[in-house]
Amino acid sequence: MESLNLLTALAHVNVEQGFFYVLAAIAIPLAYGVVFDRNVIRSGFLLIGVFATIAGLFFLLQAQFLGLSQILIYGVGITLVIVIALMLTNARQETGMNPALPANVGLASFVSVLVFTTIYLSLRSAEDWPLKNESSLSLPPNIEMIGKHLMTYYALPFEFASILLLAALVGAVMLSKAEPASLANAGDEAEQAVDGTDRV
Amino acid sequence: MNSAVFEIGKFARLTLLWLCIIFGAVWGVSWSIGVLLPAVILSQSGESGRFWAQLLQALVPVVAVALFVPLNTCYMVLAERRLLALFTVRKGPNRVGPDGAFQTVADALKLLLKEEITPRGADLLMYTLAPVIFFAPSIIGVMPLLAAVSGNHPLFTPVNLPTGVFYILAVSSIPVVGVVMGGWASNNKYSLVGALRSAAQAISYEIPLLLSIITVCLLAGTLDFVQIADNQRGSLLNWNILGGGALTHLGIGSPWWSIAAALLLAACCILLFALYVICACAEVNRTPFDLPEAESELVSGFNTEYSGIKFAIFFLAEYTNLFIVSTFAAVMFLGGGHAPFPGLEDACISGLRGLLAAWFGACTPFQLGWLVNSLVNPATVSQVFWIIVKSYALVWFASLIRATLPRLRIDQLMDYSWKRLVPLALILLIAVTFLKELV
Amino acid sequence: MLGMVGRAAEGFYQVCRGLWTVFKHSGRPPTTKEFPDVMPELPGAFRGRLALAVNPETGEHLCISCRQCERVCPDKCIDITAHKSPQTGKLELIDFKIDHGLCMFCGLCTEVCPTSCIINTSDFEMSEYSRGALIYDLKRLTLSQEESAYYFAKKDLPPPKPKAKPAPKPEAAGDAGESLAQQPSDVSQQPGPKAEE
Numbered sequence A: 001m002e003s004l005n006l007l008t009a010l011a012h013v014n015v016e017q018g019f020f021y022v023l024a025a026i027a028i029p030l031a032y033g034v035v036f037d038r039n040v041i042r043s044g045f046l047l048i049g050v051f052a053t054i055a056g057l058f059f060l061l062q063a064q065f066l067g068l069s070q071i072l073i074y075g076v077g078i079t080l081v082i083v084i085a086l087m088l089t090n091a092r093q094e095t096g097m098n099p100a101l102p103a104n105v106g107l108a109s110f111v112s113v114l115v116f117t118t119i120y121l122s123l124r125s126a127e128d129w130p131l132k133n134e135s136s137l138s139l140p141p142n143i144e145m146i147g148k149h150l151m152t153y154y155a156l157p158f159e160f161a162s163i164l165l166l167a168a169l170v171g172a173v174m175l176s177k178a179e180p181a182s183l184a185n186a187g188d189e190a191e192q193a194v195d196g197t198d199r200v
Numbered sequence B: 001m002n003s004a005v006f007e008i009g010k011f012a013r014l015t016l017l018w019l020c021i022i023f024g025a026v027w028g029v030s031w032s033i034g035v036l037l038p039a040v041i042l043s044q045s046g047e048s049g050r051f052w053a054q055l056l057q058a059l060v061p062v063v064a065v066a067l068f069v070p071l072n073t074c075y076m077v078l079a080e081r082r083l084l085a086l087f088t089v090r091k092g093p094n095r096v097g098p099d100g101a102f103q104t105v106a107d108a109l110k111l112l113l114k115e116e117i118t119p120r121g122a123d124l125l126m127y128t129l130a131p132v133i134f135f136a137p138s139i140i141g142v143m144p145l146l147a148a149v150s151g152n153h154p155l156f157t158p159v160n161l162p163t164g165v166f167y168i169l170a171v172s173s174i175p176v177v178g179v180v181m182g183g184w185a186s187n188n189k190y191s192l193v194g195a196l197r198s199a200a201q202a203i204s205y206e207i208p209l210l211l212s213i214i215t216v217c218l219l220a221g222t223l224d225f226v227q228i229a230d231n232q233r234g235s236l237l238n239w240n241i242l243g244g245g246a247l248t249h250l251g252i253g254s255p256w257w258s259i260a261a262a263l264l265l266a267a268c269c270i271l272l273f274a275l276y277v278i279c280a281c282a283e284v285n286r287t288p289f290d291l292p293e294a295e296s297e298l299v300s301g302f303n304t305e306y307s308g309i310k311f312a313i314f315f316l317a318e319y320t321n322l323f324i325v326s327t328f329a330a331v332m333f334l335g336g337g338h339a340p341f342p343g344l345e346d347a348c349i350s351g352l353r354g355l356l357a358a359w360f361g362a363c364t365p366f367q368l369g370w371l372v373n374s375l376v377n378p379a380t381v382s383q384v385f386w387i388i389v390k391s392y393a394l395v396w397f398a399s400l401i402r403a404t405l406p407r408l409r410i411d412q413l414m415d416y417s418w419k420r421l422v423p424l425a426l427i428l429l430i431a432v433t434f435l436k437e438l439v
Numbered sequence C: 001m002l003g004m005v006g007r008a009a010e011g012f013y014q015v016c017r018g019l020w021t022v023f024k025h026s027g028r029p030p031t032t033k034e035f036p037d038v039m040p041e042l043p044g045a046f047r048g049r050l051a052l053a054v055n056p057e058t059g060e061h062l063c064i065s066c067r068q069c070e071r072v073c074p075d076k077c078i079d080i081t082a083h084k085s086p087q088t089g090k091l092e093l094i095d096f097k098i099d100h101g102l103c104m105f106c107g108l109c110t111e112v113c114p115t116s117c118i119i120n121t122s123d124f125e126m127s128e129y130s131r132g133a134l135i136y137d138l139k140r141l142t143l144s145q146e147e148s149a150y151y152f153a154k155k156d157l158p159p160p161k162p163k164a165k166p167a168p169k170p171e172a173a174g175d176a177g178e179s180l181a182q183q184p185s186d187v188s189q190q191p192g193p194k195a196e197e
């Protein structure tokens, strides 16, 4: 493992911290962009960028599995669906709107301050993060462990998950087959509700 | 008849020429910066040069991929055009260079020199970023495959990940973001429709694709490419497409249920392979599923507005993705770099090695022995040879599919994925899990 | 369930058969004709560049300036300049311009021409560097005697009579496609005699 020498040499010059700051410097403007961009779809794409940089942070923490799942599920799957939903709704109406109404601002800032304090306190109170003083290279390759366990020890829960998926699929098929009036009416009502909020 | 054979011969010649160019270049560069330069540095500056030598060695996979991708695309586009010509009883491009060998190089140059146009009302940032996001995963994505395709060559081991399969799956889901981005940013209805179709298609076909790959991983018991490939060592019967060695365990005295399970497992795996091929075609927008860029309805879909180098990048990424899924299939199902009949191959190799040794031995007074050893690693050569054969065979098969099958309608496309492929994938997943235990 | 499996198997079989059929075609010699090296054999009825034929025997220009082609052209790309000759009192052709950039090669003009003067040649290589160069004048349009003879033979047109008395309308040409195409215009031109035939 000659290449590990190189990695340890790099680790000595604290590349990890450097990378952390680089990623943070990318993530924070992107996150601000998500909030402040007037174009909903663009902020959706920026959100994908934020998730990608967070996946990068996971990689830095040697949590490759988490990072990859982050990309696969949040970065691409879910956010993309949201973006597409935004595209299919009429986004042009929204550009004229002002989301920062005074009432909303109060509530929003209250919630964000609350969340920030909670996270900050919980982070500070835990004095010693177990990872903090350890060289991350000495950890067991966690992704391999997860892989092995998933394929052998946890095969049964894994199967249950797949059965759950199957059930969900069957449910989705049933829902989409049950076309009739009741559902269509529900859709209309939802639309009206959306219209109502738009006018506020 | 004669001239038909002649055409096939021409295609074979082109293929040989291009494979020599591609792999000669990749191998030459890898060897010079991975073996030659470090050796020179170490001999010149001793210990102080160790860092640089290692840095160079660490760079080998990146450089190899960066060199491989454009060259390979040039060949694949050419091969596709020639093959389509063969199947439709035409001649194909045959003007630039011998037999048109450099047609695609000329095309690429022309494309790079073309004017770049940004449509009015386009979102410039997104518009520029889209090809990059589309293309970057195909460069990053091949990395973990390198170790498996080169037979775990020491230069390429560092890029092997214990969860290479998962890594590739995660990375290969990114391009669709680029497609949606590009389609939306170019401010064109056709592009947007193409992009939305692409997203719908990618999301619905990713599920059976993932399930089929997961099933293979379950069969192999690992997510590591090198191990998956190594598990299929042996002969044709050990390949995952035939149940990953289930058939070889059978003896005369094995109980009937074991035989039945093994046969069933093999059948399931063949189905899995078919499932994978179908979904992979959909993932890389190949013909029966090329709705995102349906030329006849959407004027090439999400990349309608792109021109010049940005379009070239889209093009590059598309063909690279096709190659990646082919190599992926070769590693996952077709035994990676292992020969179908190893006995035969071993005989050939030892013969060849004897020949080489005799030849080089005759003309090498001194250092050349070391050169030969570092140049030609018979294990690597055989691995790479088989991977090349298998991957390109799959690529050509994709061309055959393109020449044959018409495009699906969008509702058929969705139906096919959700009502047919996903249940099939789930059934296969369960079946393989239990059959694997039974064998 | 079984039916579905059966249909899936059937579909799979059909797809494989299709693939095999296409694959078999790779064993056939290509039908490609490499154009600049091998010139295509075009049929007489091919509608290429327009030209004005001369009488293959005497070399006199066949156009009688009747302007039928000018009138019938849907694109109005024919421009004829003619005047009444003071000596003979007959129409005399001064200039004949066809804008090939505008022409759609429908061949209507060739069908109405009473003297088979204006014809579609088999030439299709007419790229130019400017649009102006696509407007052909009388000089560029008029064929030589040999060329006229060649096209009269190729298109199977009846040889024109000398100009003294205006040549009768050429009858329907030998090949079926042309005669079919000629029918309607013939009827519109000369309803009487056609109906009698």
Ligand code: SF4
Binding pocket: C050, C072, C073, C074, C075, C076, C077, C078, C098, C102, C103, C104, C105, C106, C107, C108, C109, C110
């Ligand atoms: S071929 Fe048709 S378009 Fe051309 S000049 Fe004759 S009538 Fe006009």
Ligand code: SF4
Binding pocket: C062, C063, C064, C065, C066, C067, C068, C069, C070, C080, C112, C113, C114, C115, C116, C117, C118
């Ligand atoms: S129809 Fe024939 S004869 Fe009459 S003007 Fe045209 S080319 Fe001349």
